[in-house]
Amino acid sequence: MSVKTPAGGRRQPTIHEVAASAGVSIGTVSRVAGESPRVAPETRARVLAAMAELGYQPNAAARAMRTNQTKTIGFLIPDMTNQVFARVAQGAETVLAPEGYMLFAFSSNRSPAREVAFLQAARQRQMDGLIVTLSDETATATIEEIGRMGVPVVVLDREVPVEADVVYSEHMQSIETVVGQLLELGHRRIGLVTASQNIRPGRDRVAGFRRALERAGLPVDDWLIRANRQSAEYGAAETHDLLTGANPPTAILAAGSDIFYGALRAVRLLGLTIPDDISFVGADDPLLGDLVYPPITVIDRDMVEVGRQAAGLLLDRLRGLDMPPRRIMLGSNVLLRRSIAAPRHR
Amino acid sequence: MSVKTPAGGRRQPTIHEVAASAGVSIGTVSRVAGESPRVAPETRARVLAAMAELGYQPNAAARAMRTNQTKTIGFLIPDMTNQVFARVAQGAETVLAPEGYMLFAFSSNRSPAREVAFLQAARQRQMDGLIVTLSDETATATIEEIGRMGVPVVVLDREVPVEADVVYSEHMQSIETVVGQLLELGHRRIGLVTASQNIRPGRDRVAGFRRALERAGLPVDDWLIRANRQSAEYGAAETHDLLTGANPPTAILAAGSDIFYGALRAVRLLGLTIPDDISFVGADDPLLGDLVYPPITVIDRDMVEVGRQAAGLLLDRLRGLDMPPRRIMLGSNVLLRRSIAAPRHR
């Protein structure tokens, strides 16, 4: 007399069946499942045996209904195929899993609409907390949805008007450092390709870029700044455009892992040699930078640590910490390699 | 008199509050939420307004309890930082999302214990279906757990004794093709680095490798076959070992995206030139293969299509399709590039 679920699956054993099988009441089974100490060892053993035999797993929905807890953390990222975000997830996992939380990752594909959909799904599912990387700080619907969450949210590297803990990465200073280096080598026209101005990394990189030039008393040619999107295609297209322009740069900063990828490809397709024809700096993908020849100077960050820190902030809140939003800033490193050199005299 | 949840969050509005606010009964609210047609337009509008104002989202746990549906699909992958799996997830998403299903990705980090933990969590949470890529076909605990799921499961590229639909990728023939090419060019010692023999791709690649040699009437030197793990470190270590051995191969097959990465790095570190010093073939990362110089011959697969197909199989089951397990086989392509050449006379 098996009940067919909509999916045609087998019905799962409930606490009642375990109780019947062990010859106890459901209250006792519940106590065993909840690891309450007030159960006789012999009774506990019998219940455990019954659970194992039936393959019993407590129904999370029913449990959530009673406890208002799901032991689930939502992890929102702009792009799953980007290793940068995957590493953050890994780092967060290492902190959250030991506490019994499960991380569920969801990729928005950089669509604010999908972000809203995810946040609503998370609220419906009563996820206990969220770690989110938004794809556009100006998307008000997303911000509003975060405000409604009712559970702790940790925001990664974004500037949003929300009462939430945040983990920032340092971008401005490392760009300044790199640009400083290039200026010292004699470069006067440097191209920057980076993310949209609607997210903090994009803004900070452009700001650092401008500041470095201004400090050196040099004018800023806006034509050399391309800061609109985070994709390999964008990186390739803008790099191509820069390098085939009338007055091309002698160095390229590809600030963003996808952009790095695309920009490097564009350089190859144009048949240019690094660093003889063009100096090149990438970001966020140290492995790639070290795989090509010559190895490429890269602005790097420890994304696993970002994940760990974010999870730590979240965990404090889950444990009931009640204080104003906290902010953590993590550094970036410039890995100097042989892809930058003095510009060729033309 | 706000109720503090354990996490300190704000209580979410329930169907009762919406009903009160709209001046209707909860039944009517439920019908509006469920998009039942049997509601007067004017009433529906009032309810919708109340929902919007309160920011109401139906409680998924309560809903799951009644309907035995969660509209959630679990997606188990061995390694989140591997783009290959991320692409599969993307493909699956495109098929499942329009049907109202949410995909939740979980990375096992190639640990069978974590796979079991995920499967149990999926069962507790009553996920409606699963798409899984196991990291070890011989892990019986995982297999047993799948058998208990009670919901449709689609298995990707694994040979497991389970009543489930499967999407396979072709590996054997493409390896044979590549080895055939190398033999024609005059190579007689070819090194293969690939995944463990405990998963189908590893086995099939080794099988294809052996078959190609046997067909050519050549002996197989087992020393040249390294098939134990799927990581960049493994790829680097084994490639290094092969190339620094007493009788090294003149060509390397790095069959696996992580392995590809590591192997290529090992070749670089040894200061060898491709293809003059060593012919090289990678797999599963066509972009990387095209980014380095010279471009590298790669065995490629359309992982997005794998995801789409898997999702399609799952969807049929979710709709109630009742028939024996189905199997889909998807092809691989050899992208011939300049990384292979005749071996240097030594």
Add this chain to the structure above:
DNA sequence: CTGTTAGCGCCTTCAC
């Protein structure tokens, strides 16, 4: 077309 009601499976008092 709308209101009322009975559980879904579990945890948690409250008795015993």
Add this chain to the structure above:
DNA sequence: GTGAAGGCGCTAACAG
């Protein structure tokens, strides 16, 4: 140390 019973928020069946 164990059993009995209420109710979490929702859907679906039944009345009206």
